[in-house]
Amino acid sequence: xxxxxxxxxxxxxxxxxxxxxxxxxxxxxxxxxxxxxxxxxxxxxxxxxxxxxxxxxxxxxxxxxxxxxxxxxxxxxxxxxxxxxxxxxxxxxxxxxxxxxxxxxxxxxxxxxxxxxxxxxxxxxxxxxxxxxxxxxxxxxxxxxxxxxxxxxxxxxxxx
Amino acid sequence: xxxxxxxxxxxxxxxxxxxxxxxxxxxxxxxxxxxxxxxxxxxxxxxxxxxxxxxxxxxxxxxxxxxxxxxxxxxxxxxxxxxxxxxxxxxxxxxxxxxxxxxxxxxxxxxxxxxxxxxxxxxxxxxxxxxxxxxxxxxxxxxxxxxxxxxxxxxxxxxxxxxxxxxxxxxxxxxxxxxxxxxxxxxxxxxxxxxxxxxxxxxxxxxxxxxxxxxxxxxxxxxxxxxxxxxxxxxxxxxxxxxxxxxxxxxxxxxxxxxxxxxxxxxxxxxxxxxxxxxxxxxxxxxxxxxxxxxxxxxxxxxxxxxxxxxxxxxxxxxxxxxxxxxxxxxxxxxxxxxxxxxxxxxxxxxxxxxxxxxxx
Numbered sequence: 001x002x003x004x005x006x007x008x009x010x011x012x013x014x015x016x017x018x019x020x021x022x023x024x025x026x027x028x029x030x031x032x033x034x035x036x037x038x039x040x041x042x043x044x045x046x047x048x049x050x051x052x053x054x055x056x057x058x059x060x061x062x063x064x065x066x067x068x069x070x071x072x073x074x075x076x077x078x079x080x081x082x083x084x085x086x087x088x089x090x091x092x093x094x095x096x097x098x099x100x101x102x103x104x105x106x107x108x109x110x111x112x113x114x115x116x117x118x119x120x121x122x123x124x125x126x127x128x129x130x131x132x133x134x135x136x137x138x139x140x141x142x143x144x145x146x147x148x149x150x151x152x153x154x155x156x157x158x159x160x
Numbered sequence: 161x162x163x164x165x166x167x168x169x170x171x172x173x174x175x176x177x178x179x180x181x182x183x184x185x186x187x188x189x190x191x192x193x194x195x196x197x198x199x200x201x202x203x204x205x206x207x208x209x210x211x212x213x214x215x216x217x218x219x220x221x222x223x224x225x226x227x228x229x230x231x232x233x234x235x236x237x238x239x240x241x242x243x244x245x246x247x248x249x250x251x252x253x254x255x256x257x258x259x260x261x262x263x264x265x266x267x268x269x270x271x272x273x274x275x276x277x278x279x280x281x282x283x284x285x286x287x288x289x290x291x292x293x294x295x296x297x298x299x300x301x302x303x304x305x306x307x308x309x310x311x312x313x314x315x316x317x318x319x320x321x322x323x324x325x326x327x328x329x330x331x332x333x334x335x336x337x338x339x340x341x342x343x344x345x346x347x348x349x350x351x352x353x354x355x356x357x358x359x360x361x362x363x364x365x366x367x368x369x370x371x372x373x374x375x376x377x378x379x380x381x382x383x384x385x386x387x388x389x390x391x392x393x394x395x396x397x398x399x400x401x402x403x404x405x406x407x408x409x410x411x412x413x414x415x416x417x418x419x420x421x422x423x424x425x426x427x428x429x430x431x432x433x434x435x436x437x438x439x440x441x442x443x444x445x446x447x448x449x450x451x452x453x454x455x456x457x458x459x460x461x462x463x464x465x466x467x468x469x470x471x472x473x474x475x476x477x478x479x480x481x482x483x484x485x486x487x488x489x490x491x492x493x494x495x496x497x498x499x500x501x502x503x504x505x506x507x508x509x510x511x512x513x514x515x516x517x518x519x520x521x
Contacts (some may be wrong), residue, residue, distance in 0.1 A: 005190070006181035008373050014176050023186060030190035032446075056424070092173045093165075112166070113173035122307045126283060128373045129306060130355075143165045 004047065004088050005030060008054055014109040015058050029053045051114070052124045055106060096146050104139035107132055241276040241386055246284045246297065246417035248512055249273055250395040252519025256314060256389040260366050263316050264292030267413040267430070272296075272314055272368070273391040278379055279308070283418050285391055290411040290431060293321055296393075300375070308374030309382045310383060319359070319369045326440050327357055332440050338362070346377045358384040367437030396515035397428050397445055397480045405493045407434045410520055415510060426512045430519055432497075437487030441497060445509045448472060462498065464491050473498055478509035 005026060012022035033040060033053060040046050097105060102123065110121045118132045125132065161179060256263050256271040263271050267288045283299040286361045298310040301319035313319045332345040335358070341358025358370040364501040370384045395413035404410070418424035425445035432439055462473040471494035473481035481501065483494040502521055 005186045009181045009186065013179075014173055017393065019179070027186060027190045030186075044178040053307055069520075090172045093168055093352065094176055097169075097172065108169060109173060112169040113177060119305055123305065127307065127311050130373060131309075140165055143169075147165060 004050060008050060011109065011114065012054060012058070014113055015055065015102075015106060025054065026058055029057050032057075045120075048123060051110075052126070053059060055124055056126075059102070081108065083156060092150055093143070093147065096143050096150070099146070100139050102129075104135045104142070107135040108139050111136060171361060195388045199239065235269065240278040241382070243277050243280045244419065245274050245277055245281050246419050247286055247296075248396050248415070248417075248515070248517075249275075249395045250392050250517065253392045255391045256310065256366050257363055258390065260316070262303075263314055264288065264294055267410050268295045268517055270296065270314070270393040270395065271389070273388040273393050274298075274312065275388070276384070276386070277308075277310070277383070279303075280456065282307075282418050283416060283424070285414060285416045286395055287414040288395060288412055291321075291416075293319060295321075301481050302374055306374055309426075310375060310380075311369075311371040312383075313369040313371070315367060316365060316456075317367065319367045321369075324357075324369065324371060326480070335360075335381055337381070342384065344377060344381055353425065354382050356380045360384065361391045362387075366510065394517045395428065395514055395519070396517050397504075397519050398445065398509055398512075398515045399476060399481070399501045399503045400516055400518060400521035401430060401432070401441060401497060402502050402521045403496055404432050404520075405437075405439075405489065405496060408437075408439075409430050409434070413519060415512065425510060428512075428515070433487070433489070437485070437493075439483060439485045439490040439493060439497060440491050441501075442484075443476075444480040445478075445512070446480060447475035447478065448482070464494070469494075471495060471498055473501075475510055476501060477503040480501065 005066060008026045008029065009022055012025050013019055016022050019144045023072075029050065033050060040049050043090060047102060047116055097108065100108070107121055110116045111118070116124070122132045186252070203312065233307040250269075253269070259271065262269070270286050270288060271294060277298065277300065280301045281298050282301055283297075285295075285297045287295045287297070290296070292315055294314040296310075300308040300310060302308045313321055313324070327345045327347055329339045330345050330347065332343045335342050337342045337358070337360045340360050340362060342358055345357045345359075347355045347357060354376060355371070356375070357372075358380050360368060362368050368384070368387070368389075370380055370387075372380045372383070375383075379490075379501070395415045396414075401410065410430060410432045412429075414429040414431075416427050418426070427442060427444045429440050429442040462469050462471060469485050469490070471481075471483040471485075473493065474485075481498065483497055485491075485494050504514075504516045507516060
């Protein structure tokens with residue numbers, strides 16, 4: 001079970017946006033899972049189960065504070081490297097990702113970092129498949145809009 | 161140069177996530193916490209035993225509370241509704257049939273019950289909100305690894321809820337629900353997005369709504385017909401609130417129970433406040449892990465987090481507590497409420513059927 005720790009930490013870094021808090025969260029999840037690992041390991045997908053524990057642990061603390069998170073400064077107020085600077089673009093995009101509502105952000109992280117399909121994401125988040133797709137659709141729409149507003153050149157979906 | 165959001169996300173997330181992890185420190189920290197949790201459980205068990213021996217206890221109902229748990233019941237082959245819905249039922253008081261005027265007025269009581277469902281229930285959340293609407297939300301494990309939702313609403317007059325879209329303009333069927341006329345609306349019907357709504361009045365002056373996603377319209381109707389309005393489901397707490405800020409009243413209660421295996425700890429959230437300010441007291445059936453960036457109030461026991469305006473009590477006799485304040489309330493009000501929490505010594509942290517239906521004391 002503990003061999004899965006580093007992978008969970010990487011996922012937690014994206015969910016909470018802070019390396020120290022991520023490790024703290026994962027330690028807590030592993031401590032909770034350890035006494036029940038013999039049962040968890042007999043489930044079809046123990047990795048999925050641990051991820052669900054992680055998301056729930058994250059939500060249990062932040063579920064009532066998401067609406068009060070301090071909005072990051074307007075991206076339009078910041079200076080960025082030229083669009084040709086890939087590192088600058090990635091930093092700008094990350095700042096956009098962390099402003100998303102927590103469920104939308106979790107869907108994007110699980111889809112684009114963990115490379116999970118929507119069914120697995122629904123299982124982890126404890127919601128329906130249409131809900132996952134709605135979160136993903138809204139999150140991407142928001143990112144496109146804000147990326148354009150921040151001066152990043154956005155390619156439309158139907159462009160090749 | 162153009163910038164495609166989807167293409168860039170994976171690279172951005174990889175860059176942010178993939179730094180080295182100190183696996184040894186991670187393991188050590190997890191082991192320390194695991195041992196601490198085990199000690200806490202032993203302590204809670206010892207305190208529970210002491211309570212039976214004569215320490216102060218919180219009065220429970222005279223009638224036994226019961227909770228639905230476990231897998232499909234054997235010997236119910238005549239019905240598809242074979243999977244238990246977790247909920248703390250109270251045999252001592254009736255439901256909406258017997259007290260329609262009480263619907264939405266008592267944070268500790270949901271005036272209906274649903275015992276069983278056609279599919280396994282992962283999570284059941286029973287809620288009475290300040291808006292006077294009683295709700296039940298079920299996360300359901302469907303065939304093929306799919307997940308569905310079942311929402312039940314009950315209110316005096318008409319159910320107006322922000323999560324319920326207006327479907328009155330859509331085609332619907334007239335149906336009978338236990339002898340009462342209802343309307344069944346198929347909102348969408350595709351493989352993964354089937355959703356429907358059943359709306360009817362189970363008793364004069366009261367409206368009920370069943371809203372489902374991932375569930376057939378026929379099953380939605382069957383769920384509506386299986387809801388019991390002659391029974392009450394309790395919202396219960398492992399610790400009573402004995403002190404509130406001046407002018408505040410208890411306005412809501414939300415109880416989350418799981419049938420998932422391995423078990424997920426039960427939790428309850430009590431909402432209190434006045435017209436301007438609110439506070440939420442959340443009690444989990446297990447202690448909480450520490451947060452490194454909160455300012456300690458009492459060494460090793462509770463912390464106040466200013467950015468989140470939340471007070472955390474790590475371990476109230478095996479129960480974790482978070483008090484989040486809004487509006488004009490601040491740390492002082494959170495501490496006031498925390499100081500007045502009274503743990504029910506006979507209540508087992510992970511067995512909500514032993515918790516107190518009296519939310520305040």
